[in-house]
Amino acid sequence: MISSITARAIVYNQYGEPKDEIKCHSYKINLENLKPDDIVVESIACPINPSDINQIQGVYPSKPPLSLTSLPNLNNPAAVTGNEGLFKVIAKGSNVNNFENGDWCIPKNVNFGTWCTHKSALNNEFIKIPKTISINEAATIAVNPSSAYQMLTYFEKLQPGDWFIQNGANSQVGRAAIQIAKKLGLNSLNIVRNRDNINELKNDLISLGATKVITEDDNNSKDFGKTIKSWLNGKEIKLGLNCVGGSSVTGLARKLGHDATLLTYGGMSMKPVILPTSLFIFKNLTAKGFWITGNITRFPNSRLETIEAVIKMMEDGDIVEPSYEETNVKISELTDDKLLEIFVNGLINSKQGKQLIKFE
Amino acid sequence: MISSITARAIVYNQYGEPKDEIKCHSYKINLENLKPDDIVVESIACPINPSDINQIQGVYPSKPPLSLTSLPNLNNPAAVTGNEGLFKVIAKGSNVNNFENGDWCIPKNVNFGTWCTHKSALNNEFIKIPKTISINEAATIAVNPSSAYQMLTYFEKLQPGDWFIQNGANSQVGRAAIQIAKKLGLNSLNIVRNRDNINELKNDLISLGATKVITEDDNNSKDFGKTIKSWLNGKEIKLGLNCVGGSSVTGLARKLGHDATLLTYGGMSMKPVILPTSLFIFKNLTAKGFWITGNITRFPNSRLETIEAVIKMMEDGDIVEPSYEETNVKISELTDDKLLEIFVNGLINSKQGKQLIKFE
Numbered sequence: 001m002i003s004s005i006t007a008r009a010i011v012y013n014q015y016g017e018p019k020d021e022i023k024c025h026s027y028k029i030n031l032e033n034l035k036p037d038d039i040v041v042e043s044i045a046c047p048i049n050p051s052d053i054n055q056i057q058g059v060y061p062s063k064p065p066l067s068l069t070s071l072p073n074l075n076n077p078a079a080v081t082g083n084e085g086l087f088k089v090i091a092k093g094s095n096v097n098n099f100e101n102g103d104w105c106i107p108k109n110v111n112f113g114t115w116c117t118h119k120s121a122l123n124n125e126f127i128k129i130p131k132t133i134s135i136n137e138a139a140t141i142a143v144n145p146s147s148a149y150q151m152l153t154y155f156e157k158l159q160p161g162d163w164f165i166q167n168g169a170n171s172q173v174g175r176a177a178i179q180i181a182k183k184l185g186l187n188s189l190n191i192v193r194n195r196d197n198i199n200e201l202k203n204d205l206i207s208l209g210a211t212k213v214i215t216e217d218d219n220n221s222k223d224f225g226k227t228i229k230s231w232l233n234g235k236e237i238k239l240g241l242n243c244v245g246g247s248s249v250t251g252l253a254r255k256l257g258h259d260a261t262l263l264t265y266g267g268m269s270m271k272p273v274i275l276p277t278s279l280f281i282f283k284n285l286t287a288k289g290f291w292i293t294g295n296i297t298r299f300p301n302s303r304l305e306t307i308e309a310v311i312k313m314m315e316d317g318d319i320v321e322p323s324y325e326e327t328n329v330k331i332s333e334l335t336d337d338k339l340l341e342i343f344v345n346g347l348i349n350s351k352q353g354k355q356l357i358k359f360e
Numbered sequence: 361m362i363s364s365i366t367a368r369a370i371v372y373n374q375y376g377e378p379k380d381e382i383k384c385h386s387y388k389i390n391l392e393n394l395k396p397d398d399i400v401v402e403s404i405a406c407p408i409n410p411s412d413i414n415q416i417q418g419v420y421p422s423k424p425p426l427s428l429t430s431l432p433n434l435n436n437p438a439a440v441t442g443n444e445g446l447f448k449v450i451a452k453g454s455n456v457n458n459f460e461n462g463d464w465c466i467p468k469n470v471n472f473g474t475w476c477t478h479k480s481a482l483n484n485e486f487i488k489i490p491k492t493i494s495i496n497e498a499a500t501i502a503v504n505p506s507s508a509y510q511m512l513t514y515f516e517k518l519q520p521g522d523w524f525i526q527n528g529a530n531s532q533v534g535r536a537a538i539q540i541a542k543k544l545g546l547n548s549l550n551i552v553r554n555r556d557n558i559n560e561l562k563n564d565l566i567s568l569g570a571t572k573v574i575t576e577d578d579n580n581s582k583d584f585g586k587t588i589k590s591w592l593n594g595k596e597i598k599l600g601l602n603c604v605g606g607s608s609v610t611g612l613a614r615k616l617g618h619d620a621t622l623l624t625y626g627g628m629s630m631k632p633v634i635l636p637t638s639l640f641i642f643k644n645l646t647a648k649g650f651w652i653t654g655n656i657t658r659f660p661n662s663r664l665e666t667i668e669a670v671i672k673m674m675e676d677g678d679i680v681e682p683s684y685e686e687t688n689v690k691i692s693e694l695t696d697d698k699l700l701e702i703f704v705n706g707l708i709n710s711k712q713g714k715q716l717i718k719f720e
Contacts, residue, residue, distance in 0.1 A: 061642040245637050267637030274634050277605050277627030280649030282421040284658075287647040289640030298644075 004030045005040075008334060009071055009116035010343045011078040015058025019347045022056065022081060024336040027072045029120050036095035039123045041105065042331070045139035046085030046114045047324065048346045048355040051293070056081060062293050064111040080113025081343075086129065086139035087119070096123045104129040106142055108303065110293050115343060117331050117359060127307060133314040136321050136356060140172075145319060146306045147265060147292045148176035152184065154299070155261050155288070156239045160185030163211075163232060165255050166241035167191040167219070167248045168268060170201060172322055172354060175208055177241060180310075182209030183318040189228065189237065191219045191252060208320070219251035228255060236260070241290075246271030258283050265290040324356035325349060331359050364390045365400075368694060369431055369476035370703045371438040375418025379707045382416065382441060384696040387432045389480050396455035399483045401465065402691070405499035406445030406474045407684065408706045408715040411653070415471075416441060422653050424471040440473025441703075446489065446499035447479070456483045464489040466502055468663065470653050475703060477691050477719060487667060493674040496681050496716060500532075505679060506666045507625060507652045508536035512544065514659070515621050515648070516599045520545030523571075523592060525615050526601035527551040527579070527608045528628060530561060532682055532714060535568055537601060540670075542569030543678040549588065549597065551579045551612060568680070579611035588615060596620070601650075606631030618643050625650040684716035685709060691719050 007029045012021040029040055054060035064070065066077040089103045099105065105126035107114065112125070129138045152164065164181060168174050169190030181188045190205055192198075194215040202213040212231055218224045236257020242249045243266030253262055253275050262285060264273055279285040295302050313319045329342055346355040367389045372381040389400055414420035424430065426437040449463045459465065465486035467474065472485070489498045511533075512524065524541060528534050529550030541548045550565055552558075554575040562573040572591055578584040596617020602609040603626030613622055613635050622645060624633055639645040655662050673679045689702055706715045 250632070264637055264640040266641075272610070272634050272636050273640060274632050275647070276632050277624055280624040280633060280647065281626075281651045282649070282654075284649055284651070284654060285647075287635070287640065287645075289642070289644055291641045291644070294642075294644060 003032050004028045005118060007116065007118035008336060008339045009113060009119075010081045010339065011071065011074075012056050012081060013066065013076045013078050015056065018053050018056040019344045022340065022343060022347075024340040025071055025074065025078065026336050029118055031091040034091060034093040034120070036093040037122050037124070038093045038120055039089050039096055039099055039126070040091040040118060040120045041087035041126070042090045042118050043114070043116060043359040044086040044088055044104070045135050045356055045358045046082050047140050048343075048350045048357070049084060049143055051143070052082055052115075053347065053350070055079075055083075062110060064113065070113070080116060082113055082115030083107075083110045084140065084142050085114030086135060087126070090118075092123065099123055099126070099128065104131055104138060106138065106307075109296060115357075117334065117339070127304060129307075130311065133311055134321050135358065136324060137314050137319075139356060140322055140324070141307055141310055141314075142303070143292060144172040144322070145176040145180070145310045146303070147290065148173050148180050149306050149310050150292060150295060150302065151241055151263050151265065151290050152177060152180055152186065152239070154295075154302075155263060158184070158186055158238060161187065161235070163187040163189060163235055163237045164239040164241065165189040165191070165237050165252055166243075167216075167252050168243040168266065169205060169210070169213065171243060171266075173243065173265065174241075175205070175322070176319060178205060178208045178210045179319045180313060183313055187211040189214065189231070189255065191216060191248065216248055216251070219255075220247060225255070239263070241265065242273065243268055245269045245273050247274065250274045250276065253279055253285065256283070256285060260285060262287045263290040264288070323354070325353045326356050326358055329357060329359050363392050364388050365478060367476065367478035368696060368699050369473060369479075370441045370699065371431065371434075372416050372441060373426065373436045373438050375416065378413050378416040379704045382700065382703055382707075384700040385431055385434065385438065386696050389478055391451040394451060394453040394480070396453040397482050397484070398453045398480055399449050399456055399459055399486070400451040400478060400480045401447035401486070402450045402478050403474070403476060403719040404446040404448055404464070405495050405716055405718045406442050407500050407503075408703075408710045408717070409444060409503055411503070412442055412475075413707065413710070415439075415443075422470060424473065430473070440476060442473055442475035443467075443470045444500065444502050445474030446495060447486070450478075452483065459483055459486070459488065464491055464498060466498065466667075469656060475717075477694065477699070487664060489667075490671065493671055494681050495718065496684060497674050497679075499716065500682055500684070501667055501670055501674075502663070503652060504532040504682070505536040505540070505670045506663070507650065508533050508540050509666050509670050510652060510655060510662065511601055511623050511625065511650050512537060512540055512546065512599070514655075514662075515623060518544070518546055518598060521547065521595070523547040523549060523595055523597045524599040524601065525549040525551070525597050525612055526603075527576075527612050528603040528626065529565060529570070529573065531603060531626075533603065533625065534601075535565070535682070536679060538565060538568045538570045539679045540673060543673055547571040549574065549591070549615065551576060551608065576608055576611070579615075580607060585615070599623070601625065602633065603628055605629045605633050607634065610634045610636065613639055613645065613647075616643070616645060620645060622647045623650040624648070683714070685713045686716050686718055689717060689719050
């Protein structure tokens with residue numbers, strides 16, 4: 001057995017444009033004589049999420065401190081990038097009973113620094129993940145499907161047959177919400193931007209379990225309201241999910257019934273949340289925010305409960321594997337420059353599509 | 361004792377421009393042989409509120425039906441105008457023990473039709489009001505000070521020393537909120553529109569108990585945020601009251617702390633509620649509506665509890681008498697045309713200032 005390995009991690013020393021600020025830091029991890037409660041993990045896969053990018057930009061409210069103790073042998077205060085990712089255990093201390101070598105795990109908390117090849121940490125910083133789900137599912141379970149699950153179940157007590165409405169329905173959260181809703185027996189009214197291949201997209205979302213898919217033009221049209229009313233057949237929509245803002249959320253909110261909840265979890269249009277006064281006063285609308293990171297402390301156990309529920313749905317085939325652009329990395333052939341190049345390219349490509357870095 | 365009286369009421373037969381649609385309807389009320397549970401009341405005073413006007417326009421969600429049975433001897437379906445007012449009992453049925461002739465009372469519910477000289481109704485449609493408060497206070501207790509009381513006490517559990525912020529602070533609700541907050545030991549940050557006599561207005565609100573008064577220009581200024589921070593001295597503002605909308609509510613919401621509640625009870629700017637996405641996601645803002653009419657059914661007993669609490673504050677001098685433009689009416693000298701003229705003028709004048717019609 002080898003006694004030590006070279007670990008590489010993507011770090012930054014100051015906030016700024018992500019592709020310019022990230023660096024690769026390498027150091028040794030000793031696999032023998034571990035502290036009794038520590039485990040050493042090797043990366044299997046990690047996504048590049050918008051919140052990772054916003055952290056490096058310095059504009060995200062939750063971020064790891066820039067510290068000399070983030071990793072061994074740092075010359076300047078640094079933070080390790082990445083909040084989500086799948087690891088496997090490759091070594092463990094003498095007290096560790098909850099993990100065996102080869103087990104899969106994900107970080108229990110955010111700000112863990114997942115853009116790396118290896119990490120040594122306390123075993124209780126991880127949640128074990130069964131191998132009954134795929135690598136891609138496990139590596140991306142903690143943010144998008146978990147957000148969808150909590151938004152659909154933590155706020156309004158929806159019953160089978162009830163409706164919710166969402167914009168940005170083709171996002172990873174939106175697609176997860178469609179599938180989770182179907183499993184829960186809920187109807188979904190899904191808003192997407194118009195595009196050339198709109199029917200293809202509609203069919204794609206319908207195949208995931210969407211009840212109805214409409215365009216933003218439909219959402220903003222007064223006439224189209226009658227069509228929606230006929231679909232609802234007397235029911236009122238009790239929950240809205242907004243990741244767009246601007247006129248999209250105005251149109252979405254107008255579809256909500258009395259005493260409904262509107263959850264804002266993103267602002268892709270870069271415009272604020274604009275809501276008619278009358279919806280607040282006369283329809284008793286409640287508008288709240290949703291931030292899964294905030295919920296880790298706000299609802300203790302929420303992360304574990306949520307991940308267990310989502311794993312079950314993935315195992316049962318209720319949620320299909322999310323689609324990512326994948327980059328495959330051979331850890332044994334890596335250099336510092338090579339790992340940095342992979343993540344710089346990942347950041348650049350993430351403007352076009354969701355990126356997943358897979359290690360082997 | 362006279363056996364019957366002529367009752368006059370302001371009614372409308374269709375929705376439209378209020379001053380054109382209202383009419384005076386007169387009929388006889390027999391003061392003898394009342395039904396056992398009925399009382400006959402005579403008007404002491406009633407205000408002209410924005411919601412009364414919106415009802416006649418047909419744009420208010422809560423409104424009395426146009427019906428042939430709204431009053432005796434109607435030729436066309438009609439509704440009686442007015443939702444708030446003070447009455448005195450002038451006759452009672454044999455079963456009525458909770459009222460004596462001369463007692464003051466206000467309607468228990470909205471849509472009662474208070475713009476009238478007399479009314480016959482079930483005694484349990486009224487709440488008795490002690491004569492320890494003034495006529496003007498009693499006639500206007502159910503909407504403005506009651507709204508202020510509920511907004512300050514029903515949503516956030518504010519403790520002495522806590523802050524709330526409000527725009528439209530010079531409105532009747534705003535002035536009541538300042539005084540109730542002072543009684544409760546709360547600090548108020550009050551936003552008003554700039555004007556020539558701004559210092560006079562500031563001093564006026566300070567004399568009511570306002571902690572700080574700022575202008576909308578201050579509210580929209582980034583620099584001014586530092587001044588507010590120094591006032592707060594480490595505290596976060598937990599509650600915001602909005603009756604303006606547009607950029608005013610955006611600026612107001614930015615002053616709120618984490619996990620705060622924003623209550624919208626009006627939209628005087630005619631612009632929607634515009635709130636930055638980040639306040640929802642990262643500061644966990646909850647935006648709700650406030651409608652005292654909705655609360656009558658939503659929180660049973662709220663009307664009675666609230667009125668009792670507000671009466672106590674009025675008796676103790678914690679809330680001073682609100683300022684109204686008064687029109688005095690001698691019931692004994694009235695004709696149908698005269699009563700109609702009074703309310704038409706009241707509607708016209710209500711654009712300049714709050715109107716109270718007083719009967720004697």
